[in-house]
Amino acid sequence: xxxxxxxxxxxxxxxxxxxxxxxxxxxxxxxxxxxxxxxxxxxxxxxxxxxxxxxxxxxxxxxxxxxxxxxxxxxxxxxxxxxxxxxxxxxxxxxxxxxxxxxxxxxxxxxxxxxxxxxxxxxxxxxxxxxxxxxxxxxxxxxxxxxxxxxxxxxxxxxxxxxxxxxxxxxxxxxxxxxxxxxxxxxxxxxxxxxxxxxxxxxxxxxxxxxxxxxxxxxxxxxxxxxxxxx
Amino acid sequence: xxxxxxxxxxxxxxxxxxxxxxxxxxxxxxxxxxxxxxxxxxxxxxxxxxxxxxxxxxxxxxxxxxxxxxxxxxxxxxxxxxxxxxxxxx
Numbered sequence: 001x002x003x004x005x006x007x008x009x010x011x012x013x014x015x016x017x018x019x020x021x022x023x024x025x026x027x028x029x030x031x032x033x034x035x036x037x038x039x040x041x042x043x044x045x046x047x048x049x050x051x052x053x054x055x056x057x058x059x060x061x062x063x064x065x066x067x068x069x070x071x072x073x074x075x076x077x078x079x080x081x082x083x084x085x086x087x088x089x090x091x092x093x094x095x096x097x098x099x100x101x102x103x104x105x106x107x108x109x110x111x112x113x114x115x116x117x118x119x120x121x122x123x124x125x126x127x128x129x130x131x132x133x134x135x136x137x138x139x140x141x142x143x144x145x146x147x148x149x150x151x152x153x154x155x156x157x158x159x160x161x162x163x164x165x166x167x168x169x170x171x172x173x174x175x176x177x178x179x180x181x182x183x184x185x186x187x188x189x190x191x192x193x194x195x196x197x198x199x200x201x202x203x204x205x206x207x208x209x210x211x212x213x214x215x216x217x218x219x220x221x222x223x224x225x226x227x228x229x230x231x
Numbered sequence: 232x233x234x235x236x237x238x239x240x241x242x243x244x245x246x247x248x249x250x251x252x253x254x255x256x257x258x259x260x261x262x263x264x265x266x267x268x269x270x271x272x273x274x275x276x277x278x279x280x281x282x283x284x285x286x287x288x289x290x291x292x293x294x295x296x297x298x299x300x301x302x303x304x305x306x307x308x309x310x311x312x313x314x315x316x317x318x319x320x321x
Contacts, residue, residue, distance in 0.1 A: 160292070163292075163295075163296060163299060164288075164292040164295060164296075166299070167292065167295035167296065167298060167299045168288075168291075168292070168295055170299070170302070171295060171298055171299075174302070198288075201284055201285075201288050202288065204284075204285070205285055205288050205289070208285065
């Protein structure tokens, strides 16, 4: 039994290997990029617009609203990063309805790469917002004793992001594979539907957690409420 | 070699078993509390449901960690591979 699509090698030449993870990742990237290019080619501001434009507008405004609710006050800055994360993970789990497809997020390499993106992006957004000194100072909040714990939490939450997404996707595929050998008739269909729901929830959680981390890295700039001076 | 197989299979079962117990209790409590608050405040159902889903997924991920560990023990056991490599080298 395969643990991840890494072990499914489609093409091999010398030491160059093309495994299913890379192939499906690039396929998804092509579909997402070409699709959005095609849809945004002729946008209209009239009352009549294409169905696809409606869909994209719903997705974009929904994501903007969610990012704003987390506490990031101008969501446009972060939409490019967080929206891409969400769309990629959501698309990779929604495509599991296609037979023969395996989600690239059920390989630990993909999820580790996504988590590393978050790990790099959070300090970048933090530094952009409050400068290097201000960002580094936020590690020593509330006291200097918390410094090692803040650094540990930075590392451990990256690990948790990667393993959470990988585990959920991998377990979905594995449970369906096991059920196919035990009860191959109807039951796997229900588990596939449940897998679709879990995939969407995981995509939402991954991007919301990234948004929360970014918000935590940028929020500290806001002036603290000055304690009321009572005579 | 057989000893490693026995140990890893038993440990994998125990890991998933114990790892499911805690999150099951936690999820039960979370859903029960969410249902209570839904009954009290049906207007806030959107927020409550969204927070509930996120919370459930966070709780569930602890069970998933245990599952991942047991899968590694069964299908990608590092000790096993080490022993196989050693015996193949002899």
